[in-house]
Amino acid sequence: MTPALLASALLLSVTLGYVSLCAASPFGDCRKCGGWGFATKTDRKGRTKRGRDCRRCKATGKRIRIGRHLYNVAARLHRDGTR
Structure with missing residues (x-):
């Protein structure tokens, strides 16, 4: 196999x-809070709260x-354009 064909096959499999x-799990953990929904702080004794x-x-x-968001935008555009 040529390197270009191998690279395109790898890119296709990753895509x-x-x-x-994105189809199986459209939501992921928040990158800012790590999926907790809040920030963690420590009190003066060093305990987390x-x-x-x-x-x-x-x-x-x-x-x-991101992929699910792009799909939702494309689906909404198609739906609004075909009404």
Whole structure:
């Protein structure tokens, strides 16, 4: 196999894997709070405690994946264009 063909096959497999991940699990953990939904703080004794709610995910701990967001935009555009 030529290197170009091998690279394109690898790229195709990675793309199909990401598409299947977005279809199976459209939401991932928030990158800011790590999926907790809030920031962790330490008190004066060094014990961890709950901090403020995460503003990015609105305290849900989840975010929509980029691929799923692009699919939703394309589906909405198609739906609105065919009405």
